Amino acid sequence: MSEASIVHPARAIPFDDLIDGLERARHDALVSRKVCRSTGLVLYCYTQRCVYDHGWDRYSLLARGLIIDPAAGVVVATPFPKFFNIGERHATVPDLPFEAFEKLDGSLIIAFHHSGKWRTATKGALNSSQAVWAQTRLDAMDTSRLVPGTTYLFEAIYPENVIVVRYPEASLSLLAAYFANGREMPSDVLDMVGFVIGFPVAARHAFASLAEMVSTATDLPRDREGFVIRFADGTRVKVKGNAYKSIHGLISRCTPLAVWDVMAAGGDLEEMRRDLPEEFWADFDQIAKILQARFIRLAASVCHAAEDAAGLTDKELGLRLSEVPDPIRPFLFPFRKATTDETREKLRLAMLRTIRPNGNVLDGYVPSYAMGRVMDDAA
Template identity: 50%
Template sequence: MVMLAAYHASGLEVTYDVVRTTSQALGWRAAERHEFGSMADMMLHTATLPRDNEGFVVRFTNGLRLKLKGSEYRRIHALISRCTPLAMWEAMAAGDDMAAIRRDLPEEFWSDFDNIVLLLTKEYAAMERKVAELAASVAHLSDKELGLSLNSLPADVGPYVFGLRKAGAIVGKSRDALMRSIRPTGNVLPGYQPSYAMGRVIDEATS
Protein backbone atom coordinates (compact mmCIF):
# COMPACT_ATOMS: atom_id res chain seq x y z
CA MET A 1 0.00 0.00 0.00
CA VAL A 2 1.38 3.42 -0.99
CA MET A 3 0.12 6.63 0.61
CA LEU A 4 -0.13 9.50 -1.84
CA ALA A 5 -1.74 12.09 0.42
CA ALA A 6 -3.58 12.60 3.70
CA TYR A 7 -6.13 15.09 4.94
CA HIS A 8 -6.71 16.70 8.32
CA ALA A 9 -10.10 16.40 9.99
CA SER A 10 -10.68 19.99 8.88
CA GLY A 11 -10.53 18.84 5.27
CA LEU A 12 -7.18 20.45 4.52
CA GLU A 13 -4.44 18.41 2.90
CA VAL A 14 -1.44 17.84 5.16
CA THR A 15 2.19 18.39 4.19
CA TYR A 16 4.40 15.72 2.67
CA ASP A 17 6.34 15.42 5.95
CA VAL A 18 3.10 14.55 7.75
CA VAL A 19 2.27 12.04 5.01
CA ARG A 20 5.62 10.33 5.60
CA THR A 21 5.10 10.24 9.37
CA THR A 22 1.54 8.94 9.02
CA SER A 23 2.52 6.27 6.49
CA GLN A 24 5.30 5.02 8.78
CA ALA A 25 2.85 4.77 11.67
CA LEU A 26 0.49 2.72 9.50
CA GLY A 27 3.25 0.54 8.10
CA TRP A 28 2.66 1.82 4.58
CA ARG A 29 5.04 3.28 2.03
CA ALA A 30 4.86 6.97 1.29
CA ALA A 31 4.96 7.97 -2.35
CA GLU A 32 8.43 9.13 -3.32
CA ARG A 33 8.98 12.67 -4.48
CA HIS A 34 10.76 13.44 -7.75
CA GLU A 35 11.86 16.74 -9.20
CA PHE A 36 12.04 17.56 -12.91
CA GLY A 37 13.11 20.67 -14.72
CA SER A 38 10.02 20.72 -16.88
CA MET A 39 6.88 18.80 -17.74
CA ALA A 40 8.57 17.67 -20.96
CA ASP A 41 11.47 16.17 -18.99
CA MET A 42 9.06 14.33 -16.74
CA MET A 43 7.08 12.93 -19.66
CA LEU A 44 10.27 11.72 -21.35
CA HIS A 45 11.36 10.01 -18.14
CA THR A 46 7.91 8.47 -17.65
CA ALA A 47 8.08 6.88 -21.09
CA THR A 48 11.22 4.95 -20.07
CA LEU A 49 9.89 3.50 -16.79
CA PRO A 50 10.04 -0.31 -16.39
CA ARG A 51 6.90 -2.44 -16.42
CA ASP A 52 6.72 -2.66 -12.60
CA ASN A 53 6.72 1.13 -12.16
CA GLU A 54 3.29 2.56 -12.95
CA GLY A 55 4.27 6.21 -13.31
CA PHE A 56 3.93 9.52 -11.50
CA VAL A 57 1.18 11.56 -9.89
CA VAL A 58 1.62 15.27 -10.55
CA ARG A 59 0.24 17.56 -7.86
CA PHE A 60 -0.61 21.13 -8.75
CA THR A 61 -0.66 23.95 -6.19
CA ASN A 62 -4.48 23.93 -6.10
CA GLY A 63 -4.50 20.25 -5.09
CA LEU A 64 -5.44 18.94 -8.53
CA ARG A 65 -3.62 15.73 -9.40
CA LEU A 66 -2.70 14.28 -12.77
CA LYS A 67 -1.48 10.72 -13.25
CA LEU A 68 1.17 9.94 -15.86
CA LYS A 69 1.66 6.26 -16.67
CA GLY A 70 4.73 4.72 -18.26
CA SER A 71 4.57 3.33 -21.79
CA GLU A 72 5.56 -0.19 -20.73
CA TYR A 73 3.05 -0.20 -17.87
CA ARG A 74 0.28 0.91 -20.24
CA ARG A 75 1.27 -1.75 -22.77
CA ILE A 76 1.19 -4.50 -20.14
CA HIS A 77 -2.06 -3.20 -18.66
CA ALA A 78 -3.64 -3.22 -22.12
CA LEU A 79 -2.59 -6.86 -22.52
CA ILE A 80 -3.99 -7.75 -19.11
CA SER A 81 -7.29 -6.01 -19.79
CA ARG A 82 -7.59 -8.16 -22.92
CA CYS A 83 -6.89 -11.41 -21.08
CA THR A 84 -10.57 -12.25 -21.30
CA PRO A 85 -12.48 -15.20 -22.75
CA LEU A 86 -13.50 -13.24 -25.84
CA ALA A 87 -10.05 -11.74 -26.44
CA MET A 88 -8.37 -15.14 -26.08
CA TRP A 89 -10.95 -16.67 -28.42
CA GLU A 90 -10.19 -13.97 -31.00
CA ALA A 91 -6.46 -14.69 -30.72
CA MET A 92 -6.99 -18.44 -31.08
CA ALA A 93 -9.38 -17.97 -34.00
CA ALA A 94 -6.81 -15.78 -35.76
CA GLY A 95 -4.07 -18.35 -35.20
CA ASP A 96 -1.97 -15.99 -33.08
CA ASP A 97 1.08 -17.20 -31.19
CA MET A 98 -0.51 -17.93 -27.81
CA ALA A 99 2.84 -18.67 -26.16
CA ALA A 100 4.08 -15.21 -27.15
CA ILE A 101 0.96 -13.59 -25.72
CA ARG A 102 1.46 -15.48 -22.46
CA ARG A 103 5.11 -14.42 -22.22
CA ASP A 104 4.09 -10.76 -22.36
CA LEU A 105 1.70 -11.11 -19.43
CA PRO A 106 2.85 -10.60 -15.83
CA GLU A 107 3.19 -13.93 -14.04
CA GLU A 108 0.23 -13.30 -11.73
CA PHE A 109 -2.10 -13.44 -14.76
CA TRP A 110 -0.76 -16.67 -16.23
CA SER A 111 -3.37 -18.75 -14.42
CA ASP A 112 -6.16 -16.70 -16.03
CA PHE A 113 -4.57 -17.10 -19.44
CA ASP A 114 -4.00 -20.84 -18.97
CA ASN A 115 -7.52 -21.50 -17.68
CA ILE A 116 -9.20 -19.57 -20.48
CA VAL A 117 -7.11 -21.17 -23.23
CA LEU A 118 -7.58 -24.64 -21.72
CA LEU A 119 -11.36 -24.28 -21.53
CA LEU A 120 -11.60 -22.96 -25.10
CA THR A 121 -9.30 -25.72 -26.35
CA LYS A 122 -11.46 -28.34 -24.64
CA GLU A 123 -14.62 -26.86 -26.16
CA TYR A 124 -13.10 -26.92 -29.63
CA ALA A 125 -11.76 -30.46 -29.16
CA ALA A 126 -15.20 -31.63 -28.03
CA MET A 127 -16.76 -30.20 -31.18
CA GLU A 128 -14.05 -31.84 -33.30
CA ARG A 129 -14.80 -35.20 -31.69
CA LYS A 130 -18.51 -34.81 -32.42
CA VAL A 131 -17.75 -34.08 -36.06
CA ALA A 132 -15.36 -37.05 -36.28
CA GLU A 133 -17.89 -39.39 -34.67
CA LEU A 134 -20.61 -38.23 -37.04
CA ALA A 135 -18.28 -38.58 -40.04
CA ALA A 136 -17.45 -42.13 -38.97
CA SER A 137 -21.12 -43.00 -38.66
CA VAL A 138 -21.80 -41.94 -42.27
CA ALA A 139 -18.53 -43.18 -43.76
CA HIS A 140 -20.42 -45.88 -45.66
CA LEU A 141 -22.40 -43.27 -47.60
CA SER A 142 -21.26 -41.93 -50.95
CA ASP A 143 -20.81 -38.18 -51.33
CA LYS A 144 -24.15 -38.01 -53.13
CA GLU A 145 -25.93 -39.99 -50.43
CA LEU A 146 -24.30 -37.86 -47.74
CA GLY A 147 -25.37 -34.68 -49.52
CA LEU A 148 -28.98 -35.86 -49.69
CA SER A 149 -28.97 -36.68 -45.98
CA LEU A 150 -27.38 -33.46 -44.70
CA ASN A 151 -30.70 -32.04 -43.51
CA SER A 152 -31.14 -35.03 -41.22
CA LEU A 153 -27.74 -34.60 -39.57
CA PRO A 154 -27.24 -32.64 -36.31
CA ALA A 155 -27.17 -28.94 -37.19
CA ASP A 156 -24.22 -28.14 -34.91
CA VAL A 157 -21.77 -30.55 -36.55
CA GLY A 158 -23.38 -31.75 -39.78
CA PRO A 159 -22.01 -28.91 -41.95
CA TYR A 160 -18.41 -29.96 -41.20
CA VAL A 161 -18.62 -33.60 -42.23
CA PHE A 162 -17.92 -32.99 -45.92
CA GLY A 163 -14.88 -30.86 -45.12
CA LEU A 164 -13.48 -33.51 -42.81
CA ARG A 165 -14.12 -36.23 -45.38
CA LYS A 166 -12.35 -34.33 -48.15
CA ALA A 167 -9.40 -32.81 -46.25
CA GLY A 168 -8.98 -35.41 -43.53
CA ALA A 169 -9.09 -32.59 -40.99
CA ILE A 170 -11.15 -29.52 -40.13
CA VAL A 171 -9.22 -26.72 -41.80
CA GLY A 172 -9.73 -23.41 -43.57
CA LYS A 173 -13.27 -22.06 -43.62
CA SER A 174 -14.54 -25.13 -41.79
CA ARG A 175 -12.17 -24.42 -38.90
CA ASP A 176 -13.21 -20.76 -38.86
CA ALA A 177 -16.86 -21.74 -38.70
CA LEU A 178 -16.25 -24.31 -35.97
CA MET A 179 -14.33 -21.72 -33.95
CA ARG A 180 -17.28 -19.34 -34.28
CA SER A 181 -19.50 -22.01 -32.77
CA ILE A 182 -17.56 -21.82 -29.48
CA ARG A 183 -17.31 -18.02 -29.35
CA PRO A 184 -17.99 -16.85 -25.77
CA THR A 185 -21.26 -14.98 -25.43
CA GLY A 186 -21.14 -11.81 -23.36
CA ASN A 187 -17.47 -12.54 -22.60
CA VAL A 188 -18.62 -15.36 -20.32
CA LEU A 189 -16.86 -18.72 -20.43
CA PRO A 190 -18.42 -21.55 -18.38
CA GLY A 191 -15.91 -22.87 -15.87
CA TYR A 192 -13.71 -19.77 -15.80
CA GLN A 193 -13.40 -17.82 -12.56
CA PRO A 194 -11.15 -14.73 -12.69
CA SER A 195 -8.22 -14.79 -10.28
CA TYR A 196 -7.88 -12.24 -7.49
CA ALA A 197 -5.33 -10.31 -9.57
CA MET A 198 -7.66 -10.24 -12.57
CA GLY A 199 -10.56 -9.26 -10.33
CA ARG A 200 -8.66 -6.15 -9.26
CA VAL A 201 -8.09 -5.20 -12.90
CA ILE A 202 -11.79 -5.70 -13.67
CA ASP A 203 -12.80 -3.61 -10.66
CA GLU A 204 -10.42 -0.83 -11.70
CA ALA A 205 -11.73 -0.85 -15.26
CA THR A 206 -15.38 -0.72 -14.19
CA SER A 207 -15.10 1.69 -11.27
Protein backbone atom coordinates in the same frame (compact mmCIF):
# COMPACT_ATOMS: atom_id res chain seq x y z
CA MET B 1 -11.52 27.54 -5.37
CA SER B 2 -9.29 27.14 -2.32
CA GLU B 3 -8.10 23.68 -1.32
CA ALA B 4 -9.79 24.14 2.05
CA SER B 5 -13.17 24.30 0.29
CA ILE B 6 -12.66 21.07 -1.71
CA VAL B 7 -14.45 18.04 -0.29
CA HIS B 8 -14.68 14.44 -1.39
CA PRO B 9 -17.64 14.16 -3.83
CA ALA B 10 -19.30 11.45 -1.72
CA ARG B 11 -19.49 13.93 1.17
CA ALA B 12 -20.94 16.65 -1.05
CA ILE B 13 -23.99 14.65 -2.16
CA PRO B 14 -26.97 14.25 0.22
CA PHE B 15 -26.89 10.69 1.59
CA ASP B 16 -30.24 9.60 0.13
CA ASP B 17 -29.31 10.99 -3.29
CA LEU B 18 -25.96 9.19 -3.10
CA ILE B 19 -27.60 5.84 -2.37
CA ASP B 20 -30.23 6.36 -5.06
CA GLY B 21 -27.53 7.12 -7.63
CA LEU B 22 -25.41 4.14 -6.65
CA GLU B 23 -28.41 1.81 -6.74
CA ARG B 24 -29.41 3.07 -10.20
CA ALA B 25 -25.89 2.35 -11.38
CA ARG B 26 -26.13 -1.10 -9.79
CA HIS B 27 -29.41 -1.73 -11.60
CA ASP B 28 -27.59 -0.92 -14.86
CA ALA B 29 -24.80 -3.39 -13.91
CA LEU B 30 -22.27 -0.55 -13.75
CA VAL B 31 -21.72 -0.86 -9.99
CA SER B 32 -21.62 -3.88 -7.67
CA ARG B 33 -22.59 -4.01 -4.00
CA LYS B 34 -20.94 -6.18 -1.35
CA VAL B 35 -22.50 -6.54 2.11
CA CYS B 36 -20.54 -7.57 5.21
CA ARG B 37 -22.71 -9.92 7.27
CA SER B 38 -20.95 -9.22 10.54
CA THR B 39 -21.01 -5.41 10.39
CA GLY B 40 -23.79 -4.62 7.93
CA LEU B 41 -21.41 -2.36 6.01
CA VAL B 42 -21.93 -2.02 2.26
CA LEU B 43 -19.12 -1.56 -0.26
CA TYR B 44 -19.79 -0.21 -3.75
CA CYS B 45 -17.39 -0.79 -6.64
CA TYR B 46 -17.68 -0.20 -10.37
CA THR B 47 -17.91 -3.33 -12.52
CA GLN B 48 -15.89 -4.57 -15.47
CA ARG B 49 -18.90 -3.77 -17.63
CA CYS B 50 -18.60 -0.16 -16.51
CA VAL B 51 -14.91 -0.20 -17.44
CA TYR B 52 -15.42 -1.75 -20.87
CA ASP B 53 -18.55 0.24 -21.73
CA HIS B 54 -17.11 3.50 -20.33
CA GLY B 55 -20.23 3.82 -18.20
CA TRP B 56 -18.76 6.57 -16.06
CA ASP B 57 -20.96 9.07 -14.27
CA ARG B 58 -20.69 10.85 -10.92
CA TYR B 59 -21.84 7.71 -9.07
CA SER B 60 -19.82 5.00 -10.81
CA LEU B 61 -16.73 7.22 -10.47
CA LEU B 62 -17.30 7.31 -6.71
CA ALA B 63 -17.78 3.54 -6.47
CA ARG B 64 -14.14 2.59 -6.04
CA GLY B 65 -14.52 0.94 -2.66
CA LEU B 66 -16.94 3.48 -1.20
CA ILE B 67 -18.16 2.10 2.14
CA ILE B 68 -21.57 2.90 3.59
CA ASP B 69 -23.28 2.13 6.89
CA PRO B 70 -26.92 1.95 5.72
CA ALA B 71 -28.30 1.43 9.23
CA ALA B 72 -26.70 4.65 10.46
CA GLY B 73 -27.25 6.46 7.17
CA VAL B 74 -23.62 7.56 6.87
CA VAL B 75 -20.62 7.27 4.58
CA VAL B 76 -17.94 5.35 6.50
CA ALA B 77 -14.96 5.40 4.12
CA THR B 78 -14.09 7.58 1.14
CA PRO B 79 -11.41 6.13 -1.15
CA PHE B 80 -10.12 7.96 -4.21
CA PRO B 81 -12.77 8.47 -6.87
CA LYS B 82 -11.79 6.64 -10.05
CA PHE B 83 -9.07 8.52 -11.95
CA PHE B 84 -7.53 7.88 -15.33
CA ASN B 85 -4.31 7.83 -17.28
CA ILE B 86 -3.31 11.18 -18.71
CA GLY B 87 -4.51 11.41 -22.30
CA GLU B 88 -7.53 9.14 -21.79
CA ARG B 89 -10.85 10.65 -22.75
CA HIS B 90 -12.09 10.78 -19.16
CA ALA B 91 -8.88 12.30 -17.78
CA THR B 92 -9.14 15.96 -16.79
CA VAL B 93 -5.93 18.00 -16.76
CA PRO B 94 -6.65 21.38 -15.16
CA ASP B 95 -4.26 24.29 -15.56
CA LEU B 96 -3.41 24.36 -11.86
CA PRO B 97 -0.43 23.74 -9.57
CA PHE B 98 0.18 20.06 -8.92
CA GLU B 99 2.04 17.56 -6.78
CA ALA B 100 3.61 14.41 -8.23
CA PHE B 101 3.65 11.21 -6.19
CA GLU B 102 5.36 7.91 -6.94
CA LYS B 103 2.80 5.51 -8.47
CA LEU B 104 3.12 2.25 -6.57
CA ASP B 105 2.22 -1.02 -8.28
CA GLY B 106 0.27 -2.85 -5.60
CA SER B 107 -3.25 -2.90 -4.18
CA LEU B 108 -5.18 0.05 -2.81
CA ILE B 109 -6.03 -0.48 0.86
CA ILE B 110 -8.85 1.51 2.44
CA ALA B 111 -8.41 1.83 6.22
CA PHE B 112 -11.34 3.11 8.29
CA HIS B 113 -12.73 3.00 11.82
CA HIS B 114 -16.03 1.28 12.58
CA SER B 115 -17.57 -0.22 15.73
CA GLY B 116 -14.52 0.53 17.83
CA LYS B 117 -11.98 -1.03 15.46
CA TRP B 118 -9.72 -0.02 12.60
CA ARG B 119 -10.61 -2.11 9.54
CA THR B 120 -9.26 -2.57 6.03
CA ALA B 121 -10.80 -3.20 2.62
CA THR B 122 -9.81 -3.14 -1.03
CA LYS B 123 -11.83 -1.39 -3.70
CA GLY B 124 -13.75 -4.56 -4.51
CA ALA B 125 -14.08 -6.41 -1.20
CA LEU B 126 -14.23 -6.02 2.56
CA ASN B 127 -12.36 -9.28 3.16
CA SER B 128 -9.99 -9.81 0.23
CA SER B 129 -6.61 -11.46 0.77
CA GLN B 130 -4.95 -8.07 0.30
CA ALA B 131 -7.20 -6.51 2.95
CA VAL B 132 -6.43 -9.38 5.35
CA TRP B 133 -2.69 -8.90 4.75
CA ALA B 134 -2.99 -5.16 5.42
CA GLN B 135 -5.17 -5.76 8.48
CA THR B 136 -2.46 -7.92 10.02
CA ARG B 137 0.13 -5.18 9.54
CA LEU B 138 -2.21 -2.48 10.78
CA ASP B 139 -3.10 -4.50 13.89
CA ALA B 140 0.60 -4.82 14.71
CA MET B 141 1.07 -1.03 14.73
CA ASP B 142 0.14 1.61 17.29
CA THR B 143 -3.01 3.07 15.75
CA SER B 144 -3.86 5.28 18.72
CA ARG B 145 -2.73 8.35 16.75
CA LEU B 146 -5.12 7.63 13.88
CA VAL B 147 -8.34 9.65 13.95
CA PRO B 148 -11.68 7.79 13.77
CA GLY B 149 -13.76 9.15 10.90
CA THR B 150 -10.69 9.74 8.74
CA THR B 151 -10.16 7.40 5.78
CA TYR B 152 -6.50 6.43 5.32
CA LEU B 153 -5.46 5.11 1.91
CA PHE B 154 -2.46 2.80 1.56
CA GLU B 155 -0.76 0.71 -1.11
CA ALA B 156 -0.10 -2.92 -0.19
CA ILE B 157 3.09 -4.31 -1.73
CA TYR B 158 4.25 -7.84 -1.04
CA PRO B 159 5.63 -10.79 -3.04
CA GLU B 160 2.34 -12.69 -3.30
CA ASN B 161 0.67 -9.62 -4.77
CA VAL B 162 2.97 -8.75 -7.67
CA ILE B 163 1.27 -6.99 -10.57
CA VAL B 164 4.19 -5.96 -12.81
CA VAL B 165 6.88 -4.36 -10.62
CA ARG B 166 8.81 -6.55 -8.18
CA TYR B 167 9.77 -4.54 -5.10
CA PRO B 168 12.70 -5.55 -2.87
CA GLU B 169 10.58 -5.64 0.28
CA ALA B 170 6.98 -5.71 1.46
CA SER B 171 5.42 -2.45 2.58
CA LEU B 172 2.16 -0.74 3.41
CA SER B 173 2.70 2.77 2.10
CA LEU B 174 0.47 5.71 2.98
CA LEU B 175 -0.90 7.46 -0.12
CA ALA B 176 -3.47 9.95 1.12
CA ALA B 177 -6.23 10.50 3.67
CA TYR B 178 -9.65 12.12 3.76
CA PHE B 179 -11.03 13.67 6.94
CA ALA B 180 -14.60 12.92 8.04
CA ASN B 181 -15.71 16.27 6.57
CA GLY B 182 -14.46 15.14 3.15
CA ARG B 183 -11.40 17.36 2.97
CA GLU B 184 -8.14 15.77 1.93
CA MET B 185 -5.27 15.72 4.38
CA PRO B 186 -2.48 18.14 3.34
CA SER B 187 0.78 16.51 2.28
CA ASP B 188 2.82 17.85 5.19
CA VAL B 189 0.29 16.47 7.69
CA LEU B 190 0.26 13.15 5.83
CA ASP B 191 4.05 12.95 6.15
CA MET B 192 3.75 13.51 9.89
CA VAL B 193 1.07 10.81 10.23
CA GLY B 194 3.23 8.31 8.35
CA PHE B 195 6.17 9.10 10.62
CA VAL B 196 4.09 8.79 13.81
CA ILE B 197 2.47 5.45 12.93
CA GLY B 198 5.60 4.01 11.32
CA PHE B 199 4.42 3.58 7.74
CA PRO B 200 6.28 4.93 4.68
CA VAL B 201 4.59 7.65 2.66
CA ALA B 202 4.56 7.54 -1.14
CA ALA B 203 7.48 9.65 -2.36
CA ARG B 204 6.81 13.11 -3.78
CA HIS B 205 8.75 14.45 -6.76
CA ALA B 206 9.29 18.07 -7.77
CA PHE B 207 8.87 19.11 -11.40
CA ALA B 208 8.97 22.57 -12.94
CA SER B 209 6.13 21.76 -15.31
CA LEU B 210 3.69 19.06 -16.35
CA ALA B 211 5.66 18.59 -19.56
CA GLU B 212 8.84 17.89 -17.58
CA MET B 213 7.02 15.33 -15.46
CA VAL B 214 5.57 13.55 -18.52
CA SER B 215 9.00 13.50 -20.17
CA THR B 216 10.57 12.04 -17.02
CA ALA B 217 7.84 9.39 -16.74
CA THR B 218 8.40 8.32 -20.34
CA ASP B 219 11.95 7.22 -19.62
CA LEU B 220 11.37 5.46 -16.29
CA PRO B 221 12.80 1.93 -16.01
CA ARG B 222 10.47 -1.07 -15.86
CA ASP B 223 10.80 -1.30 -12.07
CA ARG B 224 8.92 1.99 -11.64
CA GLU B 225 5.31 2.35 -12.70
CA GLY B 226 5.07 6.13 -13.00
CA PHE B 227 3.49 9.05 -11.15
CA VAL B 228 0.14 10.07 -9.72
CA ILE B 229 -0.51 13.77 -10.25
CA ARG B 230 -2.73 15.62 -7.82
CA PHE B 231 -3.84 19.08 -8.93
CA ALA B 232 -4.78 21.85 -6.51
CA ASP B 233 -8.50 21.21 -7.06
CA GLY B 234 -8.12 17.57 -5.96
CA THR B 235 -8.18 16.11 -9.49
CA ARG B 236 -5.86 13.15 -10.00
CA VAL B 237 -4.41 11.55 -13.13
CA LYS B 238 -1.92 8.73 -13.70
CA VAL B 239 1.22 8.98 -15.83
CA LYS B 240 3.01 5.71 -16.57
CA GLY B 241 6.45 4.93 -17.93
CA ASN B 242 6.84 3.45 -21.40
CA ALA B 243 8.69 0.38 -20.12
CA TYR B 244 5.91 -0.35 -17.62
CA LYS B 245 3.22 0.26 -20.25
CA SER B 246 4.93 -2.14 -22.62
CA ILE B 247 4.83 -5.00 -20.10
CA HIS B 248 1.38 -4.00 -18.91
CA GLY B 249 0.13 -3.93 -22.49
CA LEU B 250 1.45 -7.43 -23.13
CA ILE B 251 -0.32 -8.74 -20.03
CA SER B 252 -3.54 -6.93 -20.94
CA ARG B 253 -3.67 -9.05 -24.10
CA CYS B 254 -3.96 -12.19 -21.97
CA THR B 255 -7.73 -12.10 -22.35
CA PRO B 256 -10.30 -14.60 -23.62
CA LEU B 257 -10.59 -12.76 -26.94
CA ALA B 258 -6.82 -12.49 -27.37
CA VAL B 259 -6.33 -16.22 -26.76
CA TRP B 260 -9.23 -17.02 -29.08
CA ASP B 261 -7.68 -14.83 -31.80
CA VAL B 262 -4.43 -16.79 -31.60
CA MET B 263 -6.35 -20.08 -31.80
CA ALA B 264 -8.31 -18.83 -34.81
CA ALA B 265 -5.11 -17.72 -36.54
CA GLY B 266 -3.51 -21.10 -35.88
CA GLY B 267 -0.87 -19.39 -33.75
CA ASP B 268 1.39 -20.85 -31.08
CA LEU B 269 -0.28 -20.60 -27.67
CA GLU B 270 2.88 -21.72 -25.90
CA GLU B 271 4.83 -18.87 -27.46
CA MET B 272 2.14 -16.44 -26.32
CA ARG B 273 2.36 -17.89 -22.81
CA ARG B 274 6.15 -17.62 -22.69
CA ASP B 275 5.95 -13.87 -23.32
CA LEU B 276 3.86 -13.35 -20.16
CA PRO B 277 5.23 -12.82 -16.64
CA GLU B 278 4.76 -16.06 -14.71
CA GLU B 279 2.24 -14.40 -12.35
CA PHE B 280 -0.23 -14.49 -15.26
CA TRP B 281 0.38 -18.03 -16.50
CA ALA B 282 -2.50 -19.37 -14.41
CA ASP B 283 -4.89 -16.89 -16.07
CA PHE B 284 -3.62 -17.85 -19.51
CA ASP B 285 -3.81 -21.58 -18.77
CA GLN B 286 -7.36 -21.27 -17.45
CA ILE B 287 -8.54 -19.37 -20.54
CA ALA B 288 -6.78 -21.69 -23.00
CA LYS B 289 -8.05 -24.82 -21.23
CA ILE B 290 -11.68 -23.65 -21.32
CA LEU B 291 -11.56 -22.63 -24.99
CA GLN B 292 -9.71 -25.75 -26.12
CA ALA B 293 -12.07 -28.01 -24.19
CA ARG B 294 -15.11 -26.36 -25.78
CA PHE B 295 -13.66 -26.68 -29.25
CA ILE B 296 -12.69 -30.33 -28.72
CA ARG B 297 -16.16 -31.18 -27.39
CA LEU B 298 -17.83 -29.56 -30.38
CA ALA B 299 -15.46 -31.15 -32.89
CA ALA B 300 -15.90 -34.60 -31.30
CA SER B 301 -19.69 -34.24 -31.32
CA VAL B 302 -19.69 -33.26 -34.99
CA CYS B 303 -17.37 -36.15 -35.83
CA HIS B 304 -19.54 -38.68 -33.98
CA ALA B 305 -22.73 -37.37 -35.57
CA ALA B 306 -21.10 -37.54 -39.01
CA GLU B 307 -20.03 -41.14 -38.38
CA ASP B 308 -23.58 -42.06 -37.33
CA ALA B 309 -24.87 -40.55 -40.58
CA ALA B 310 -22.15 -42.01 -42.77
CA GLY B 311 -24.56 -44.45 -44.44
CA LEU B 312 -27.04 -41.76 -45.39
CA THR B 313 -27.19 -39.91 -48.66
CA ASP B 314 -27.14 -36.13 -48.62
CA LYS B 315 -30.89 -36.14 -49.25
CA GLU B 316 -31.55 -38.57 -46.40
CA LEU B 317 -29.34 -36.55 -44.05
CA GLY B 318 -31.15 -33.37 -45.03
CA LEU B 319 -34.49 -34.93 -44.14
CA ARG B 320 -33.18 -35.96 -40.71
CA LEU B 321 -31.21 -32.79 -40.00
CA SER B 322 -33.89 -31.37 -37.68
CA GLU B 323 -33.25 -34.32 -35.34
CA VAL B 324 -29.63 -33.26 -34.84
CA PRO B 325 -28.91 -30.94 -31.85
CA ASP B 326 -28.42 -27.30 -32.80
CA PRO B 327 -24.70 -26.89 -31.93
CA ILE B 328 -23.86 -29.79 -34.26
CA ARG B 329 -26.43 -29.38 -37.03
CA PRO B 330 -24.75 -26.52 -39.00
CA PHE B 331 -21.53 -28.49 -39.38
CA LEU B 332 -22.67 -31.91 -40.61
CA PHE B 333 -22.74 -31.05 -44.29
CA PRO B 334 -19.52 -28.96 -44.14
CA PHE B 335 -17.87 -31.91 -42.37
CA ARG B 336 -18.88 -34.21 -45.22
CA LYS B 337 -17.52 -31.77 -47.78
CA ALA B 338 -14.26 -31.04 -45.91
CA THR B 339 -12.02 -33.07 -48.18
CA THR B 340 -9.28 -30.50 -48.81
CA ASP B 341 -7.04 -28.42 -46.56
CA GLU B 342 -8.98 -25.32 -47.53
CA THR B 343 -12.42 -26.75 -46.71
CA ARG B 344 -11.15 -28.30 -43.47
CA GLU B 345 -9.76 -24.91 -42.39
CA LYS B 346 -13.09 -23.24 -43.20
CA LEU B 347 -14.85 -25.83 -41.04
CA ARG B 348 -12.39 -25.30 -38.18
CA LEU B 349 -12.89 -21.54 -38.25
CA ALA B 350 -16.67 -21.88 -38.45
CA MET B 351 -16.68 -24.10 -35.35
CA LEU B 352 -14.30 -21.76 -33.54
CA ARG B 353 -16.63 -18.83 -34.18
CA THR B 354 -19.33 -20.57 -32.14
CA ILE B 355 -17.10 -20.51 -29.02
CA ARG B 356 -15.82 -16.96 -29.48
CA PRO B 357 -16.01 -15.10 -26.14
CA ASN B 358 -18.65 -12.41 -26.05
CA GLY B 359 -17.37 -9.05 -24.83
CA ASN B 360 -14.24 -10.68 -23.41
CA VAL B 361 -16.39 -12.64 -20.96
CA LEU B 362 -15.73 -16.37 -20.76
CA ASP B 363 -17.98 -18.56 -18.61
CA GLY B 364 -15.89 -20.51 -16.13
CA TYR B 365 -12.94 -18.11 -16.17
CA VAL B 366 -12.33 -16.15 -12.98
CA PRO B 367 -9.57 -13.54 -13.48
CA SER B 368 -6.93 -13.36 -10.78
CA TYR B 369 -6.74 -10.20 -8.71
CA ALA B 370 -3.62 -9.15 -10.65
CA MET B 371 -5.39 -9.68 -13.97
CA GLY B 372 -8.39 -7.73 -12.72
CA ARG B 373 -6.07 -4.82 -11.98
CA VAL B 374 -4.57 -5.00 -15.46
CA MET B 375 -7.98 -5.20 -17.15
CA ASP B 376 -9.16 -2.26 -15.08
CA ASP B 377 -6.21 -0.09 -16.12
CA ALA B 378 -6.19 -1.21 -19.75
CA ALA B 379 -9.82 -0.62 -20.58
